[in-house]
Amino acid sequence: ESPTHNTEIKLKKICQLLDQEISYFNWTGFYFKNGDKDELKLGPYVGAETDHTIIPYGKGICGQVAVSNETFEVPDVKEQDNYLSCSIDTKAEIVVPIFKNGENVGxxxxDSHKINPFTTEDKEMLEWLCEEVGKII
Ligand code: SME
Incomplete structure (x- = not known):
């Protein structure tokens, strides 16, 4: 399920663009299903290095989206029990699933250093973006 090298370059550019354009996007990255395992593997990203290169389905915000098939917006990560901390600076997070042929593949x-930073437009833009990404992976 891993994207090809060419696709990875495109995904990295998307991360760079979002990181540059939106001041409160402070870590931007992709996770993809790791082969046939029920776990996510870190893909292209921009931001601080993370220990969470593999995330089992169900664990953390990312792992929950892998099973819920729905966007998960977290205005304040302190309110979440099932959360994997990447950086103490992170205050909020949004995770949007990517579907390929109807299957949740990534x-x-x-992550944001601001509490409750994400707008409706951000959410809609990210959902649109993930639809487009689903067509090229
Ligand atoms: N916070 C995520 C883990 C990934 S890092 O944010 C990059 C989570 O709870 O799943």
């Missing part, structure tokens, strides 16, 4: 994950 996600985009954005």
């Amino acid at each position: 996600q985009i994950d954005i």
Whole structure:
């Protein structure tokens, strides 16, 4: 399920663009289903290095989106029990699933250093973006 090298370059550019354009996007990256395992594997990203290169389905915000098939917006990560901390600076997070042929194959994950930073437009833009990504992976 891993994207090809060419696709990875495109996904990295998307991360760079989002990171540059939106000041409160402070970690922007993709996770994809790791082969036939029920776990996510870190893909292209921009931001601080993370220990969470593999995330089992169900664990953390990312792992929950892998099973719920729905966007998960977290305005304040302190309110979440099932949360995997990447950085103490992270205050909020949004994770949007990516579908290919109707199957949940990955996600985009954005962390912010601001509490409750994400707008309706951000959510809609990310959902649109993930639809487009689903067509090229
Ligand atoms: N916070 C995520 C883990 C991934 S890092 O944010 C990059 C989670 O709870 O799943």
